[in-house]
Amino acid sequence: MENENAIPVQSLETVTVMFAGDSGDGMQLTGSQFSNTTASLGNDLNTLPDYPAEIRAPIGTIYGVSGFQLKFSSTDIHTPGDSPDVLVAMNPAALKKYLPSIKKNATIIANIDSFDAKNFKLAGLESNPLEDGSLNGYRVYEVPITSLTQEALKDCKLSAKEIVRSKNFFALGIMYWMFSRPMEPTLKWLEQKFKNKPEIIKANSIALKAGYYFGDTTEIFTARYEVLPARLPKGTYRSISGNEATAIGFVAASVQSGHQLYLGSYPITPASDILHYLTKYKNFGVKTFQAEDEIAGIASAIGAAFGGSLAITTTSGPGLALKTEAAGLAVMTELPIVIVNVQRGGPSTGLPTKTEQADLLQAMYGRNGESPVAVLAASTPSDCFYMALEASRIAMKFMMPVILLTDGYIANGTEPWRIPHESELPKFNHELETNPEGFQPYSRDENLSRPWAIPGTPGLEHRVGGLEKSNITGNVSYDPDNHDLMCKIRQDKINKIALDIPDVVIDGEDEGELLVVGWGGTSGTLTEAVARARRDGFKVSRIHLKYINPFPKNLGDVLSKFDKILVPEINLGQLSKILRSTYIVNTIQFNKMRGLPFKINDVKEKIEEILGGSNDK
């Protein structure tokens, strides 16, 4: 922008911003626009949407507050940040909800139009926080965002209600000015998004610019910042969420394996977006079936796998519980399906929109009988892409169900992703059986996999099912020795996978006093916590597990080289339990279930507590 006022621009390395307002205030949209623009400037970034489970909770209440946190940086970062530097509060409830989590000297931009007696009451505030001293120490900017938006849009042919709705773009404009971001990406996005609603494009564009120029021309803001581009590896980037990465990963798996992709799914938070994405990709031959319930989701996937598709089902915790029996059927029939569980807070309905890692034991053991399945866990939003490919590859190669665990945090969070070219992706295919000569439905290859013989193939007619099958022939068998053999074969197939997956890589020294072991979506937090502890002089190593059943084959060796093993998990110690029983090692647990990612400093403090300040310091 030309014509900017004389406020000096300060350069910052990293900033964390929180947009917060009523769930009808459009904060998720504002946050994602800010993220996209910021990503396109070459900053590394990480986002954390925090929205209520209610679709429209009562306006003005704490329950109705929707927040969007993002951290962006000129260096590489792994988390959406512990404590925001800037809070945009569209109403008193938003201020009240996030005040405890922002930095003590943070910048607050408050929409004073909503700071009235009615809203204080709705937010449960006894007095006006802008006046009662509770914001002492913060840098507070009181901006009449609603009325300024109304004024800017007074000539628009929109209803009064629609005009007020544009106030989030005014707020976005202020933030673009404050952090030296260009408005063009959002203006372009508005043109595309509302191409049949020119009045909306106009109103939002005017509001955005009005906000920007408000920052530029008024003198209330005393600081302006820039965050220089990060030094990321060369390549083409896009911003990606875990759910979108999961969806694209399965499309890639379908293309790379040559098997049609089938998704049977029942809508559930926070997994539904995967269904939304995949149902759009019909021109890839993707078939999605919105089933009548969770059980039909997986059962139909099993049917599709019997028919030769790369078949998947997507769900979250309670849905996985419902799919349990059918998952056992896939184990018994040795059919390749992938079950994606986007974990959320439990038990029962729990915290549908919040994150947790408490379904690990359910994934490992939640079936009747000896019923082993492969269990994988994605570590970051973009890693969901690679783990979806990996889950598909393993399912087809070993003819078995694979559970892929992600979680609400990485599913909805976004990060910049260096996009791989199709040619960089692995090709894999479990050929369908076509030769009737000597065909036996439960014969075994070198991986102990049985042939994938699908209906429609002449001469291979056979029956599968949930009753125990005789090895090789596949006939129903109650023979005691055969059952013993089959239980062991099903487990041996899992053991074989360990020879087919990468060893775990150690971040840091390969022996020492302390090893931090994480899995799944905590990767970003643990990477940063360990890095900070090292900066303070502590010697600590870290590994992150993405393969849990089976574990990487070098895991036992790695664990044995450390005196202490710290296992931070957003559960009561589920990985810890498996590590102890598998390797007879002691572990130190660190567990917090707040529906949120760990705070980096909490983990760092735990590391320091264990090392007691003595560790080479």
Added chain:
Amino acid sequence: MTNKINVNEMKLTPKDFKSDQDVRWCPGCGDYSILAQVQRVFPTLGINKEDFVWVSGIGCSSRFPYYMDTYGFHSIHGRAPAIATGLKIAHPELSVWVATGDGDLMSIGGNHFIHACRKNIDIKMLLFNNEIYGLTKGQYSPTSEKGKITKSSPYGSIDYPFNPTSLALGSNATFVARAMDRDTKHLQKMIERAGKHKGLAFLEIYQNCVIFNDKAFEELSEKETKAETTIYLEHGKPMIFGKERDKGIILEGFEPKVVSLKDGKYTEDDIIKHNETDESPVRAFILSHMTDDPNLPTPFGVFRQVLKETYNEALENQITTVTEKLGKGDLESLLFSGNTWEVSG
């Protein structure tokens, strides 16, 4: 999507559909007849043997796939319609059949049943209804009559039963029919018509359980009584029954009523002509409820057969349309879609 029809003369015989497994139903079980009629009809349907698939759940009837030398899937309780649905969606040229029982389909699998009907999934469902739980040895089922004394209802069942054909019609199934295990010729005809129907076909078969519910349908199947207790629905023909074909069904408002054709008050013209192709399922629904009225004969035959786009056709059409519009999916472009930016390193 049409089923793959082999234009060459098929040389399949019933023997081609007999598997090498010993059939293990109780001697005298009605399932034997159903198996035999299916094996008789299948060679005549003009479908390649390898394109037939039987999917079943749990229960005596669900053993069916083992005895057919086709592809088969003996799955878990209640889920056969869902598994069949996924298979048919993935592989629309297959002829997918479900063998199920009154516990499997009307109780634990009820949800899958009504939704498969509603969506008009192109699968064929044969319900072996013996009004009892056989495999678990004799508890009342969702189709058992109220008051029935069984192991789990020693003082008489207090449940009201489902009428499966009413449930199917209420769920908008496009083909709904009923047959009797012992009436083999009619059963064959019904299996054939179900097999040739495009869309979801639901065939309820009254099947006698000799061990736990013997003679449940005796009145409807025995020569002495059958002419007076049953009525065979035939498209375009008046609903007349009786040993001397001297009784007919009229509709008084929404109520079906038996009238005599002998006393001169009514002629054949007053009798309802059965129209199985009625777009509205309402009349068929009324007829299906005759089953529950002891003063009315129990209908057999096709209650309803209408043709409308199947789920599978609609999905394939959508894929074709979207592909024509967007072009065949290209992974490289999908990966690089959305807002991208370059980092020069």
